Amino acid sequence: MKTALLALTALSSLAATAVRAEPVLLISIDGLRPGDVLEADQRGLKVPNLRKFLKEGAYATAVKGVLPTVTYPSHTTLITGVSPARHGVVNNTAFDPAQTNQGGWYWYASDIRVPTLWDAAAAKGLSVANVHWPVSVGAKGVTWNLPQIWRTGHGDDAKLVAALSTPDLVAELEKATGETYAPGIDESIAGDENRGRFAAALIAKRRPGFATVYLTALDHEQHVEGPDTPKAKVVLERIDAVVGTLIAAERKAHPDAVIAVVSDHGFAPISTETSLFRAFIDAGLITLDSAGKVSGWEAMTWPSGGSAAVVVARPGDAALVRRVGDLLERLKADPGNGIAAIADAAQTAKMGGNPQASFYIDFAPGASASNYAGKDAPLVKPSTYKGTHGYFPAAAHLRSTFMLMGKGVPQGRVLGEIDMRAIAPTLARIMKARLDGAEVPAIAF
Secondary structure (H helix, E strand, O other), rough: OHHHHHHHHHHHHHHHHHHOOOOEEEEEOOOHHHHHOOOOOOHHHHOOHHHHHHHHHHEEEEOOOOOOHHHHHHHHHOOOOOHHHHOOOOOOOOOOOOOOOOOEOOOEEHOOOOOOHHHHHHOOOOOOOOOOOOOOOOOOOOOOOOOOOOOOOHHHHHHHHHHHHOHHHHHHHHHHOOOOOOOOOOEEEOHHHHHHHHHHHHHHHHOOOEEEEEEEEEHHHHHHHHOOOOHHHHHHHHHHHHHHHHHHHHHHHHHOEEEEEEOOEEEEOEEEEEOOHHHHHHHOOOEOOOOOEEEEEOOEEEEOOEEEEEEEOOOOOHHHHHHHHHHHHHHOOHHHHHHEEEEHHHHHHOOOOOOOOOOEEOOOOOOOOOOOOOOOOEEEOOOOOOOEOOOOOHHHOEEEEEEEEOOOOOEEEEEEEEEEHHHHHHHHHOOOOOOOOOOOOOOOO
């Protein structure tokens, strides 16, 4: 009798915990700049669902990001509350000096070294859903997971996503929506609309207590065409409709839910790209074989859009570090190379950036880092894309977005400029969950 009473008491306690927890839907729009919503009328944008947050909720005028201001490090900060140096996702792509990983990214949640909002929500008793959030393959704490991953764009990528998702979830949602799930490599607006429908179906069927949804087409369009272009504006307006669908689904599942919209970085137009690979090859710091493949290196660049980490093979070798530093200073001295600033390891650490980097390069406005393009690539050339990000986070045009509305969120509250690391602890507090290790406090309403 006593054992049964204790078991009943424990079950009651768990149920009370789940009831007290508050539901949250977190939507990320890659590359959404604050002004795209705050100044929508002046920019000729019709985004009524996003504008609704300004009147019915609270919003930041700007969010200062992390180093580098690219998608995967930023999204990991958004769900952990810590800088890349601590959470471990220090770039989009994995470090690959020999170019053997076929462009592999930080897809796997096992690379995250600290607790996440997924973990915190699950510990609080909330069920958790994810659709396409970066660095989510194998994420613990996620009840229903559709992670982001791709390889070649071949049809087998669909099998890969299905295999790495919650068992049978892709098939279940394909049946519910009557559609085939968009491949991970698809960054088009049609892909976002597809994933939005899958997310809405998942919310309707499973009613998760915490859900994360990632939309990528705005970032893609701004890379290809540049920010503030007519095509980018059309994409954002269609994303706004996706947001409306997600809000409706969440409100139906949880009328009192808090819904948050975030982004990872701003955007800048570019016209040139600089290959530190070229400079390092010419200086004998990178050696190539007869096929143009890297066969050895003393220093290696790790590009991140508007910035680039420089990893030295032996960081304890003062002479080698000095040699690389001197080369970078000579490159910087020529304005045509587009280098604005060089941070050393201590300065990089102060910004919370990659601890593997002996130097971190910030490019000038209009310039960006080049990926490896073969042994004959020039030092500077016209850029492949018309827009990018990744610059040091101090730049005002790299600011990102945070808005939320719902139960307990004051209407029309302006939060001013905030630190990206404050978002995760704020959402954890709303869920009444515990997120250990966040580097800055939650935002006070």
